[in-house]
Amino acid sequence: MDTPLGVMTGLIEGNGFICELGFGEINHPSSPERPPKEVSTTRLYLGRQLFDYFHGRLRNFNLPLQPQGSVYQQKIWSLMREVKYGFTMSYKTLAEAAGDPLGSRAVGAASAANPIMILIxxxxxxxxxxxxxGYRYGLDKKTKLLQLEGSIPKSQEVLTQPLPGID
Known part of the structure; x- marks a missing residue:
């Protein structure tokens, strides 16, 4: 599906759960000619929710996810989903939340292995x-996603917003 940041491709299991979503092509076996109803329904909702997200009308996704990964990766991805729209968290803070205060690099590795971009x-x-x-699809896309969410200002806003206390 087309997005303002490029084409996104996903993989939805027969049970309707999303197991992959990323920019560009995903290497996976070809889909059956007529996917099960659950897949078609999820595909429809995914498209609508991504459209609304990229147009600033959706902050929380409500889609069935089934990412494949180790127990540690699953834990990190679950914690990532707790970081709200418009906020950021450091790798270190996320590692501490996972009970692994020295695990910043492990969190980075789990982040790099994230199979479901944006939704996780x-x-x-x-x-x-x-x-x-550290963003698999480049810092330009990461920057644009965070700007969309208001976590970091757009460059024009930096130039046009008056500083507090200055008339």
Whole structure:
């Protein structure tokens, strides 16, 4: 499906659960000619929700997810889903929330392995110094997603917004 940031491709299991979503092509076996009703329904809702998200009308996705990964990755992805629209969290803080205070790199690895982009919002995870680091599809896309969500200002806003206390 087309989005303002490029084409996104997904994989939906026969039970209607999304197991992959990313920018560009995903290598997976070809789909049957007539997918089960659950797949068609999920595909329809996914398209609508992504459209609304990219147009600023949706903050929380309500779709069935079934990402494949290790127990640790599942834990990290679950915690990522708790980071609300418009907010960010550092890799270090996420590691601490997972009970692994020295696990920033492991969180980064789990983030890099995230199979369901945007719905599992790994783009909201940033460096402890607030630097935008580590996004599989490039920092430009990460920046645009965070700008869309209002987590970081758009460059025009930086130039046009008056500083507090200055007339």
């Amino acid at each position: 919002p790994c783009h909201r995870i940033i460096g402890s110094d607030r630097a935008l680091v």
